[in-house]
Amino acid sequence: MSLADRHVQRGAVLAPDGIPLHYSDLSAEYHAALTGAVLMERSHESRLELRGGDRLNLLQRMSTNDLLHMAQNEGRPTIFTNPNGRILDRVMAYNRADDSTLLITEPGRGAPLGQYLQRNIFFNDDVKLADLSPATRLFVLHGPQADAVLAAASPDTAAIAGLNGADIFIAGVPAFAVRRKSLSGAHWALVVSAEHAEAMWLALTAQPGLTLAGSLTYNILRIRAGRPGVGRELSPDYIPLEAGLWDEVSFRKGCYTGQEIIARMESRNRLAKLLVTLRLAQPTEAPAAITDDGKPAGMLTSSVTTPDNEHLGLGFVKVALAVPGQTLTVGDTTAAITGLAGAPPPSLAES
Numbered sequence: 240m241s242l243a244d245r246h247v248q249r250g251a252v253l254a255p256d257g258i259p260l261h262y263s264d265l266s267a268e269y270h271a272a273l274t275g276a277v278l279m280e281r282s283h284e285s286r287l288e289l290r291g292g293d294r295l296n297l298l299q300r301m302s303t304n305d306l307l308h309m310a311q312n313e314g315r316p317t318i319f320t321n322p323n324g325r326i327l328d329r330v331m332a333y334n335r336a337d338d339s340t341l342l343i344t345e346p347g348r349g350a351p352l353g354q355y356l357q358r359n360i361f362f363n364d365d366v367k368l369a370d371l372s373p374a375t376r377l378f379v380l381h382g383p384q385a386d387a388v389l390a391a392a393s394p395d396t397a398a399i400a401g402l403n404g405a406d407i408f409i410a411g412v413p414a415f416a417v418r419r420k421s422l423s424g425a426h427w428a429l430v431v432s433a434e435h436a437e438a439m440w441l442a443l444t445a446q447p448g449l450t451l452a453g454s455l456t457y458n459i460l461r462i463r464a465g466r467p468g469v470g471r472e473l474s475p476d477y478i479p480l481e482a483g484l485w486d487e488v489s490f491r492k493g494c495y496t497g498q499e500i501i502a503r504m505e506s507r508n509r510l511a512k513l514l515v516t517l518r519l520a521q522p523t524e525a526p527a528a529i530t531d532d533g534k535p536a537g538m539l540t541s542s543v544t545t546p547d548n549e550h551l552g553l554g555f556v557k558v559a560l561a562v563p564g565q566t567l568t569v570g571d572t573t574a575a576i577t578g579l580a581g582a583p584p585p586s587l588a589e590s
Contacts, residue, residue: 242376242437246280249444249451256347258283259453266546271450272423272460276382278449279457280440285349285372286430287330287342287356291365294340298332301359301496303479305489309334314402314417316487318479319355324500325475326482328352329467331428333404333417341415343377343428345469376436378443381452381460383424388448389416396427410442422460462543462551465516465580471525471540472514472553472580480504481555483514483581512537513561514580519550520572529554530568536560539569553580 240248243257251259258280262268271277289297298306304317314333321327328348333341344352349372360366380389390397393407396416404417414431431439443449458468467473467482478501479488490505504510522544529537537556544550552574556567565576 261453261455262451268452268456269546272382276384276388277452279379279452281379282376283346285344288369288371289340290367293365303488305492311336312404320497324478324497378429380427385425412439422464462541486582512555516577517552517574519574
């Protein structure tokens with residue numbers, strides 16, 4: 240039986256790419272993610288591998304974060320920007336113990352990012368790029384109980400801190416387990432070979448306290464947590480600082496593509512807009528213009544209605560209006576700002 244068959248057997252409705260959308264009870268999935276632990280397949284987040292002595296130098300000159308001095312199995316998020324400092328792609332980079340670097344991309348971005356990287360590997364660079372996606376699968380766990388559930392299956396994970404990773408075994412099946420930024424409680428990703436994917440899935444689903452969940456629940460958690468999404472907030476319309484990704488940009492490293500623009504906007508405090516979390520009075524489809532007293536104020540970029548009938552959104556608004564409690568207009572309804580998304584500018588974080 241294939242992994243897709245296993246999903247369907249458990250009630251999943253699959254997207255065209257084979258990733259489960261939901262398992263027939265969205266409310267149960269959502270509440271388990273908020274109070275317990277959920278398991279998802281996220282194999283549409285591609286896995287790219289870089290090998291060679293210049294692999295970190297390549298990433299250093301092409302992306303925003305400082306990746307040169309990562310310890311073994313340490314992970315750091317980083318962003319690829321164009322010469323104007325606008326977002327092309329975001330990845331989690333893990334410096335593996337086997338002298339390789341693993342990049343986990345946003346959904347559907349493996350091929351474009353791989354092509355972009357390959358174009359920037361020059362003849363004298365000691366770098367080899369491989370797409371591990373066809374040969375691997377990616378599973379994730381979210382929730383306040385995710386640490387305990389995973390530690391029960393693999394005690395070695397209890398020692399993994401920060402955004403780091405380690406090679407582990409669950410029921411004898413090998414995987415590379417990594418921590419990622421939280422959406423709801425702990426957030427784990429497991430990279431497992433396609434050969435062992437079904438066995439890993441069966442071992443995980445046998446763990447008590449885990450609820451199966453799909454991409455619809457992930458999207459709710461993403462918007463609720465203020466996490467930028469690919470094609471929405473992660474797009475060439477915005478720079479990383481506007482999208483609340485200050486903690487994924489190094490202001491002390493050497494040159495990288497787009498650095499001049501990003502550094503200038505930081506040093507001169509010239510941001511025009513910021514990403515905020517919103518509570519909408521009624522369902523509103525994104526994208527949609529945000530106004531303040533009839534004047535342009537920003538753009539609603541993501542929106543969702545939760546199983547609890549809460550209408551949530553993410554949007555970019557003018558800096559002067561990016562204040563929790565501020566009420567704005569989106570179409571025929573109102574939107575109240577509930578907070579700044581992601582890591583705020585230092586000036587606002589200190590205020």
